[in-house]
Structures are given as C-alpha cells and as structure tokens.
Amino acid sequence: MGLGLLASRTLLRSGKIQPGNFTSLLRRCIVSTTELQNAEAAQAQAQPDTDLPKRSPVGGARVHFPNPEDAIEVFVDGYPVKIPKGMTVLQACEIAGVDIPRFCYHSRLSIAGNCRMCLVEVEKSPKPVASCAMPALPGMKIKTDTPIAKKAREGVMEFLLMNHPLDCPICDQGGECDLQDQSMAFGSDRGRFTETKRSVVDKNLGPLVKTVMTRCIQCTRCVRFATEIAGVQDLGMLGRGSGEEIGTYVERLMTSELSGNVIDICPVGALTSKPFAFKARNWELKGTETIDVTDAVGSNIRIDSRGPEVMRIVPRLNEDINEEWISDKTRFFYDGLKRQRLNDPMIRGPDGRFKAVSWRDALAVVAEVIHQVKPDEIVGVAGKLSDAESMMALKDFLNKMGSNNVWCEGNGPNPNADIRSGYIMNTSISGLEKADVFLLVGTQPRVEAAMVNARIRKTVRATQAKVGYVGPATDLNYDHEHLGTGPQILKEIAEGRHPFSSTLTNAKNPCIIVGAGVFERNDKDAIFSVVETIAGRAKVVRPDWNGLNVLLLNAAQAAALDLGLIPDSGKKIESSKFIYLMGADDVNLEKVPEDAFVVYQGHHGDRGVYRANVIFPASAFSEKEGTYVNTEGCVQTTVPAVPTVGDARDDWKIIRALSEVAGACLPYDSLSAIRSRMRTVAPNLLNIDERQPATFSYSLKPESHQETGTVPFGTVVENFYMTDSITRASKVMAQCRTLLLKI
Amino acid sequence: MLGRLAAQRFREIRQVFRQIPLVSRSFSTALNYHLDTPDNNPDLPWEFTEANKVKVKEVLSHYPSNYKQSAVIPLLDLAQQQHGGWLTVSSMNEVARIIEVAPIRVYEVATFYSMFNRTKVGKYHLLVCGTTPCMLRGSRDIEDALLKHLGVKRNEVTKDGLFSVGEMECMGCCVNAPMITVADYSNGSEGYTYNYYEDVTPKRVVEIVEALRRGEKPPRGTQNPKRINSGPEGGNTTLLGEPKPPPCRDLDAC
Numbered sequence: 003m004g005l006g007l008l009a010s011r012t013l014l015r016s017g018k019i020q021p022g023n024f025t026s027l028l029r030r031c032i033v034s035t036t037e038l039q040n041a042e043a044a045q046a047q048a049q050p051d052t053d054l055p056k057r058s059p060v061g062g063a064r065v066h067f068p069n070p071e072d073a074i075e076v077f078v079d080g081y082p083v084k085i086p087k088g089m090t091v092l093q094a095c096e097i098a099g100v101d102i103p104r105f106c107y108h109s110r111l112s113i114a115g116n117c118r119m120c121l122v123e124v125e126k127s128p129k130p131v132a133s134c135a136m137p138a139l140p141g142m143k144i145k146t147d148t149p150i151a152k153k154a155r156e157g158v159m160e161f162l163l164m165n166h167p168l169d170c171p172i173c174d175q176g177g178e179c180d181l182q183d184q185s186m187a188f189g190s191d192r193g194r195f196t197e198t199k200r201s202v203v204d205k206n207l208g209p210l211v212k213t214v215m216t217r218c219i220q221c222t223r224c225v226r227f228a229t230e231i232a233g234v235q236d237l238g239m240l241g242r243g244s245g246e247e248i249g250t251y252v253e254r255l256m257t258s259e260l261s262g263n264v265i266d267i268c269p270v271g272a273l274t275s276k277p278f279a280f281k282a283r284n285w286e287l288k289g290t291e292t293i294d295v296t297d298a299v300g301s302n303i304r305i306d307s308r309g310p311e312v313m314r315i316v317p318r319l320n321e322d323i324n325e326e327w328i329s330d331k332t333r334f335f336y337d338g339l340k341r342q343r344l345n346d347p348m349i350r351g352p353d354g355r356f357k358a359v360s361w362r363d364a365l366a367v368v369a370e371v372i373h374q375v376k377p378d379e380i381v382g383v384a385g386k387l388s389d390a391e392s393m394m395a396l397k398d399f400l401n402k403m404g405s406n407n408v409w410c411e412g413n414g415p416n417p418n419a420d421i422r423s424g425y426i427m428n429t430s431i432s433g434l435e436k437a438d439v440f441l442l443v444g445t446q447p448r449v450e451a452a453m454v455n456a457r458i459r460k461t462v463r464a465t466q467a468k469v470g471y472v473g474p475a476t477d478l479n480y481d482h483e484h485l486g487t488g489p490q491i492l493k494e495i496a497e498g499r500h501p502f503s504s505t506l507t508n509a510k511n512p513c514i515i516v517g518a519g520v521f522e523r524n525d526k527d528a529i530f531s532v533v534e535t536i537a538g539r540a541k542v543v544r545p546d547w548n549g550l551n552v553l554l555l556n557a558a559q560a561a562a563l564d565l566g567l568i569p570d571s572g573k574k575i576e577s578s579k580f581i582y583l584m585g586a587d588d589v590n591l592e593k594v595p596e597d598a599f600v601v602y603q604g605h606h607g608d609r610g611v612y613r614a615n616v617i618f619p620a621s622a623f624s625e626k627e628g629t630y631v632n633t634e635g636c637v638q639t640t641v642p643a644v645p646t647v648g649d650a651r652d653d654w655k656i657i658r659a660l661s662e663v664a665g666a667c668l669p670y671d672s673l674s675a676i677r678s679r680m681r682t683v684a685p686n687l688l689n690i691d692e693r694q695p696a697t698f699s700y701s702l703k704p705e706s707h708q709e710t711g712t713v714p715f716g717t718v719v720e721n722f723y724m725t726d727s728i729t730r731a732s733k734v735m736a737q738c739r740t741l742l743l744k745i
Numbered sequence: 746m747l748g749r750l751a752a753q754r755f756r757e758i759r760q761v762f763r764q765i766p767l768v769s770r771s772f773s774t775a776l777n778y779h780l781d782t783p784d785n786n787p788d789l790p791w792e793f794t795e796a797n798k799v800k801v802k803e804v805l806s807h808y809p810s811n812y813k814q815s816a817v818i819p820l821l822d823l824a825q826q827q828h829g830g831w832l833t834v835s836s837m838n839e840v841a842r843i844i845e846v847a848p849i850r851v852y853e854v855a856t857f858y859s860m861f862n863r864t865k866v867g868k869y870h871l872l873v874c875g876t877t878p879c880m881l882r883g884s885r886d887i888e889d890a891l892l893k894h895l896g897v898k899r900n901e902v903t904k905d906g907l908f909s910v911g912e913m914e915c916m917g918c919c920v921n922a923p924m925i926t927v928a929d930y931s932n933g934s935e936g937y938t939y940n941y942y943e944d945v946t947p948k949r950v951v952e953i954v955e956a957l958r959r960g961e962k963p964p965r966g967t968q969n970p971k972r973i974n975s976g977p978e979g980g981n982t983t984l985l986g987e988p989k990p991p992p993c994r995d996l997d998a999c
C-alpha cells in the first residue's frame with residue numbers, strides 16, 4: 003500500500019473517531035498559502051489547545067524497548083512520547099501518531115536521507131532537519147506542522163516535481179502513488195517551473211519490471227533494495243546533478259528472484275509491473291486477502307481481480323512469514339490461472355481423444371471402474387497445490403473403498419509423518435533471525451523457498467551469521483561455506499572430524515535446515531539420523547531453542563503429513579489398476595501400468611492429463627476456500643477471489659460427489675463439516691494463523707540402521723519459475739525462464 | 746471570416762512561443778550508460794601494467810584492508826592515465842575486482858566525477874574553464890578558437906588522435922582567468938602531467954596547441970609575460986612597504 007494511502011487512512015480513521023477535530027486535521031494536511039505568507043498570524047492561530055486529543059501510533063506501530071533504561075522522552079507537537087534510544091525523529095513522530103511524508107525512507111532498508119521530504123522543525127536547530135536520518139535526542143522538541151515545516155515540504159515537493167513528467171493519466175502507479183498522494187497533501191497547487199524537463203532513457207530490467215525512468219525521483223530505494231535485500235548488486239545511481247539516473251550502466255537484466263518488490267517500494271511510477279502494464283487502474287480492482295501456494299512458505303498476498311479475472315498479485319504484510327516481500331514467482335505467475343484451464347469433465351474415448359461430458363456421466367464412469375478393481379490396486383496421489391480439505395476427502399474416500407494408498411507428491415515413499423517436528427520448520431521463519439550458524443543440508447533455499455532465503459540473508463547481513471552448505475554448488479546470494487556435495491560430509495561433521503562441527507558446537511543458536519528433496523532419497527532415514535547426531539552434538543534442540551528444521555517444497559506437503567497421507571508401500575503405482583491423481587502432475591507417469599485407469603482431477607491441462615482416462619475439472623487456489631499449512635506449520639486459508647471457470651468444482655466437492663455415486667457416501671457436505679472431520683485427525687489444522695509447536699522431539703524416533711549412501715545431493719528445483727501446473731502454464735514464467743535462468 | 750480569425754489567433758500564439766527562449770539544458774558530457782563498441786566492451790581484457798601494479802599496491806596500503814573500496818578514486822585515476830585518458834568498462838571491472846566490490850559501485854563513482862572520461866579523448870585533452878570569472882574574461886572565445894583551429898566539436902577527438910577539447914568548471918585559478926588545462930596522456934601514467942595555462946588569449950592557445958603538436962612542453966602557468974605567477978601585471982601595486990597597523994585599535998595595548 004502506498005504510504006500516502008496509509009496516511010490518509012489513518013487520518014480518516016482518527017477523523018471518524020473525533021468528528022469535531024476534523025477541521026484541524028484538514029488544516030494539518032492541506033497547506034493553504036495564506037498561512038505560509040503570514041507566518042505570525044498562523045502561529046498565533048495554531049495555539050495548542052489545552053486538552054489535546056489522544057493520538058495513536060501510525061499504522062498501529064508498536065514500540066519495543068529492548069532495554070527499559072534506554073528510554074528517552076521527546077516532544078512531538080507538544081505531546082511527550084517515550085521511545086527507545088537510537089530511534090530516529092521520524093520513528094518518534096510515528097509513535098506519537100504523526101505521519102511524516104517521505105520518499106526515500108523505508109523501514110526495512112538502510113537510511114539514505116536524500117529526498118528531504120521528511121523535513122521537520124526541531125526547536126533550537128537553525129534549519130529544518132531531515133527527520134529520517136536524525137537520531138532523536140532526549141528532550142527534543144519536534145514540530146511537524148509549523149509554517150516552517152510546511153513550507154519546507156512544499157519547497158521540496160516543488161523541486162521533486164520539477165523534473166517529474168506529470169503523466170499520471172497514463173501512469174500505472176496513478177491512484178497508489180506516493181508522489182501523487184503527498185503532493186496532494188503537502189505540495190503547492192501550482193508549479194513555477196517553465197523550463198524544459200529532463201528526460202531519461204528507459205532501462206531494460208527484464209520481463210517483469212517495466213521502467214519509465216523519467217518519472218524517477220532518485221530516492222534510491224530500488225538500489226538499496228537490490229543491494230541489501232535481494233543481494234544482487236546490479237542497480238546503481240549513475241551520473242550526478244540533474245543528469246543523475248538509476249541504471250545498470252552495462253546492459254543487464256535484474257536477475258533476482260525478488261526483483262518484483264522494487265515495483266512496490268518505488269514511490270512513483272518509475273518501476274512498474276510489466277505484465278500488469280496498462281491492464282487496469284488500481285481503483286477498479288477488488289482485493290482479496292489470501293495466501294500463495296507456489297511454494298511451502300505460504301506468503302501472504304492480495305489478489306487483485308476485476309470481474310472474473312485475476313489482474314495482479316501483491317504482497318501483504320506478515321512479519322512472521324514474508325515481511326512485506328514476495329518472490330517473483332508468487333507475484334507474476336497469475337497469468338497461468340487463465341491459460342490451459344480444464345473447464346469440463348472429460349472422458350477419453352476409444353480413439354484416444356477427450357470428449358466433454360456431463361458431471362453425471364463422468365462420475366458414473368469412474369464409480370463403475372473403481373468397483374471393478376481390487377482395493378489394494380487403488381492409488382490416490384494429491385498434488386502440490388492441494389488444500390487440506392480435499393486431501394482429507396481423498397483419503398477418506400479411498401479408505402472407504404478399502405485402500406490406504408494415498409500420498410502427496412514430494413513426500414517420498416515413506417515419509418516420517420509420526421513426529422511432527424520431523425517435517426516442519428521448528429525454528430519458524432522469523433525465528434531464523436536469532437540463529438547464528440546455519441547448516442543447509444541438501445537444500446537451495448533461494449529457489450526452493452525464496453522468502454526463507456531472504457530471511458537467512460537478512461540474518462547473515464545483520465549478524466554475520468555463518469552458513470555452511472552441503473549440496474551441489476550454487477549461488478545463495480550470501481556468503482556461505484560450501485562444505486561438500488554428499489552425505490559423507492555430514493558424517494564427518496557428526497563425528498567431529500570436520501572444522502565446521504566446532505563452528506556448530508560453539509554457536510549459541512545453531513540452526514540446521516534439511517531440504518525436502520532428501521525425502522525422495524533411498525538413504526533418507528540414515529541422513530536424518532546423521533543430522534540428529536549433529537544436532538545432538540551441537541545442542542541444536544534445547545528447551546529454549548529448536549534449530550532442527552525441514553524446509554518443505556510444496557504448499558500441500560505439511561498438511562498431507564499432518565493428515566497422515568502416507569502410502570502403504572513405495573512401489574504402489576507399478577501394481578495399481580486405478581489411479582486417482584488429484585492435481586498431481588509430477589508423479590512418474592512412465593511407471594503407470596498400461597491397463598491402469600487414471601482419473602485426473604485438477605485445474606490445468608498439465609502433465610497428468612496426458613495419461614488420464616477421465617478428467618474432473620477443479621478450481622484453482624484463487625477460486626476456493628482451502629486450508630494450507632506452510633513449512634513452519636502455520637495454518638492459513640485461501641479465500642476465493644474470482645469465480646471458477648466453466649464447470650469446475652472445488653476438489654473436495656468432486657470427491658464427495660464421486661463417493662456418493664460410488665455408493666460410499668462421505669459424511670460431510672459443507673466446509674465446516676469437513677473441517678470438523680479434520681479436527682479429529684489433526685486438530686492443529688483448525689487453528690488458523692497459529693503455529694502449533696511440535697511437542698515431541700526426535701529422541702522418540704526409532705533408531706535407523708541404514709547406512710548413508712554416497713550419492714551427492716541433487717538440485718531439487720531446477721527451474722525456479724516453473725514448479726507446478728499453474729506456473730508451467732504461465733507465459734510470463736516461461737519468459738523469465740528463458741531470459742533469467744542461464745541454462 | 747472565422748478562418749481568418751483562427752489564423753490570426755494562431756499567429757498570436759506562435760508569437761508568444763517564439764518569445765520564450767528555448768533553453769537547452771546541457772547535462773554531463775557523456776552518457777550515463779554504456780554502449781558496446783569494438784574498443785570498449787566488457788569482453789576486452791584489461792590489466793594494470795607491471796609498473797602500475799606496484800602503484801596499486803602502494804595505493805591500497807593507504808587504507809585498512811577492510812576498507813579497500815576507499816581506493817576506488819586513486820585506482821580509477823591510475824587506470825585512466827594508463828589507458829590514454831579514458832576508462833573502458835573492462836578497466837572499471839578490473840578496479841572493482843581489485844577493491845572487491847560489485848562493478849556497479851565503480852561505475853557509480855566513474856559516472857559521478859566529470860574528470861573520469863568514459864569516452865575516448867586525445868593524447869592531449871584540453872579543458873577550457875567555463876565558470877563565471879573565466880567566462881567573463883573570454884573563455885568562450887578561447888574555446889571557439891581551439892575548436893576552430895582543431896576542426897572538431899567539443900569532446901571530439903581530432904583525426905590524428907592528438908587533441909580533444911572539453912569543458913571544466915572552476916579550477917581555482919580565477920585570478921589568472923581565463924585558463925585552460927592540458928591533461929597530457931601521451932606518455933602513459935609515468936609521464937602524465939596535468940598543467941594549467943593561465944591568462945591565455947585565443948592566439949596564445951593556438952600557439953600552445955602547435956607547440957604540443959611538435960612535442961614541446963610549453964611552460965605552464967601564466968602566459969602573460971608581464972606577470973609572475975598570480976602577481977599583478979608589471980610588478981606589485983600594493984603592499985609596497987611595511988603594512989600600516991589597523992587604524993581601529995592599538996593591538997599592542999591589548
């Protein structure tokens with residue numbers, strides 16, 4: 003959300019509470035020129051009323067005192083506020099409930115202090131000070147709405163607009179532009195500049211970020227974002243004076259998996275979304291607050307839709323998961339939601355072609371076939387994007403049919419689902435910031451879970467935490483020690499023969515992250531037991547700190563394991579006669595026997611469809627309400643943003659209908675009923691937005707007597723941009739793949 | 746009728762626009778982005794010479810080892826001297842490698858300072874001061890004379906690669922305005938000089954250029970034979986005797 007929008011909302015909200023105060027609020031944000039010309043009179047007029055209304059911090063900002071003795075008191079417009087030492091004047095004002103206009107300041111980036119929009123008056127200082135860069139000192143008297151401060155802002159605004167093209171009618175940022183909002187609130191009503199404006203050559207930053215560099219106001223937020231958060235030092239500020247421009251100097255695309263975030267942080271329309279360019283104005287969009295399912299992080303997003311179409315995806319603030327960033331895959335894969343959709347139930351005819359049929363016919367065919375096969379020849383596979391409800395229904399249905407061969411893609415042939423701490427990220431994503439040594443085992447978080455990687459990078463930058471990495475050589479965008487590629491190294495660390503083992507044992511909060519790619523290995527149990535040995539040596543699991551983590555790959559994985567979707571044996575597909583693929587596209591279809599009957603239920607005509615005999619069209623995550631558990635065990639739900647396409651239905655409803663046709667009716671027919679059923683299996687799935695800490699630790703696990711193999715760890719995600727059926731259908735993701743992944 | 750009125754209105758409007766002087770704002774002389782050319786692209790190898798490698802070490806020794814990036818300006822300067830007065834992308838990349846920063850951080854510095862040339866210059870790069878004092882004393886004529894004599898435009902190199910003319914802001918010898926600077930890259934970084942020629946006239950600059958062409962080294966400093974350094978023409982006119990004490994108060998008394 004634009005800062006101005008936030009500001010106006012806060013103003014509105016406080017206005018609603020005290021309607022009587024509205025005029026004074028108006029006076030605060032709209033500068034009338036008479037007041038400026040007549041400073042004395044204005045001052046006399048602005049005498050503080052004796053009983054000032056109480057103010058609340060901007061945007062609900064909370065103050066956290068790391069050390070109570072270090073609290074200092076400053077006065078903002080006469081209000082005393084207590085703040086911790088080391089805060090800036092701008093932060094003090096925020097806590098006092100005064101929103102200071104700003105462009106270059108961003109709470110998650112370093113301070114640049116180059117836009118000067120945040121000027122305020124400080125008593126006894128000879129000139130206005132840039133509040134974002136000025137540390138608050140005890141007893142400071144800060145004045146934010148004096149004629150001097152107002153005039154300073156108006157002046158800065160005039161300079162900023164001097165070279166700004168004022169092309170708001172054709173600018174995609176229009177309506178959510180900080181410059182627009184703040185010039186309305188703090189700027190003058192006319193400009194005095196009559197010379198020619200400068201123009202700047204647009205840069206090509208790749209298929210995702212569109213640049214209109216003439217609009218840039220040189221706040222350097224994008225440069226700082228790229229350098230500090232994304233870890234790609236490509237952008238820079240070139241030239242000087244009025245010739246200054248943002249660019250890469252040499253022709254270079256922005257090769258970061260987080261590049262889309264510069265669109266959000268750019269306060270003007272200089273960096274906008276290329277796929278969204280000229281598609282819609284943001285005020286026509288309906289925002290739906292939901293979550294992302296392209297990886298196991300469950301980033302909080304807002305789907306902006308117009309009518310039945312998803313127009314764009316933007317991040318939502320969630321300090322514990324994605325802060326305010328999302329990966330490029332999350333942000334731009336949405337065009338895949340419109341392409342290659344399955345919208346009718348279909349049956350493959352004898353000629354090998356699909357024929358659209360009615361739901362009734364399709365269900366009848368499947369129900370008939372399922373009764374003709376032996377129960378242990380029935381197999382069900384849930385896909386990467388499945389929600390907990392549908393997996394519950396699938397498991398219940400197949401159980402009723404007498405089979406227990408249900409599993410979820412990516413969990414491997416025999417997942418350790420018994421102990422919850424064995425498959426989730428126990429430290430939690432925000433907890434990673436407390437770790438001081440990381441050991442990454444067979445995982446490349448940069449492509450597997452970009453937001454987790456950003457968190458590790460943040461920690462490494464802030465505290466110089468050490469990172470050891472076991473797996474194929476890769477670029478993690480922070481300094482790391484590449485220990486080796488295979489499990490032998492783990493053995494050495496476990497036995498204390500490797501220098502890194504002393505680093506681990508000396509660490510205060512060591513953190514081990516095992517990639518979910520390990521689940522698919524034959525020596526999985528052995529690897530986990532070596533990791534446990536390491537954890538035991540280095541005291542990774544303590545009552546006050548649990549640093550033993552598994553980083554999952556897919557949105558469905560954690561919920562599937564919570565619900566107990568575990569196959570009876572690993573070799574089931576080869577001997578099966580009836581396979582139910584619920585959005586599963588990555589099962590090895592070559593192993594499916596010739597005479598097996600395959601039902602594919604899903605939303606995209608992806609790999610699974612090639613082998614399917616019957617297709618059930620289902621709704622995508624943007625069209626249904628579903629429960630997902632992310633890699634740290636946090637339960638979140640999606641919210642339908644757009645209607646489903648064609649004849650598609652929610653996954654669990656399809657299975658419920660099929661169960662009825664097959665004569666084994668499932669005992670629920672509403673979301674709440676299926677959720678109460680889930681409660682009996684995994685009660686944690688109903689605690690939305692909560693992380694249930696895993697209570698049992700590894701010590702309860704049976705010993706493994708397997709030997710670790712020598713096969714080196716592989717790259718699990720080869721292609722960051724295309725990992726599931728939706729992203730594979732997306733044109734933008736295909737472009738990213740060809741342009742940004744140097745293969 | 747209506748047509749005539751419209752035409753007249755149109756003429757009036759055009760008149761108004763004519764009166765507004767069309768100011769062209771001139772920005773920094775070179776582009777702020779790089780375009781690949783055969784003699785300037787990232788694939789060309791570039792290295793400091795052996796002699797300069799010693800100098801690089803020396804420069805780096807001035808800074809603590811964790812602040813290597815502080816050496817960016819001296820190293821760029823050295824690279825520029827070695828490369829005949831201008832910086833190629835590969836030379837900037839090499840500097841970035843030495844000081845262990847991302848190349849863009851070096852590009853930022855090189856584009857910021859106008860004394861780093863990112864396009865080819867002549868062996869003798871002539872810089873005419875264009876700031877107010879020199880301008881009042883006729884620097885425009887000096888520049889015109891140079892450009893006319895060499896037959897080039899500003900920042901263009903003569904065909905023989907010997908000369909190029911650029912503009913600089915005040916170089917701090919306004920007292921001898923107008924002035925030009927000659928950056929001499931003809932002998933690599935060892936023989937590099939950067940000399941001021943002050944009190945020049947359009948005639949004198951041409952003479953200097955010709956002398957340089959012949960390989961001579963015209964004496965630097967003021968070109969007015971009647972002046973010594975920045976002293977007044979024809980000897981001192983003030984401060985001829987012992988200065989009188991200030992009349993306001995008796996300094997010895999306090």
Ligand code: SF4
Nearest residue numbers: 218219221222224268
């Ligand atoms: S492009 Fe946007 S974010 Fe970057 S400096 Fe310009 S205005 Fe700031």
Ligand code: FES
Nearest residue numbers: 115117118120134
């Ligand atoms: S916000 Fe303070 S100078 Fe930009």
Ligand code: FES
Nearest residue numbers: 874879915916919
């Ligand atoms: S103005 Fe030319 S040297 Fe100062």
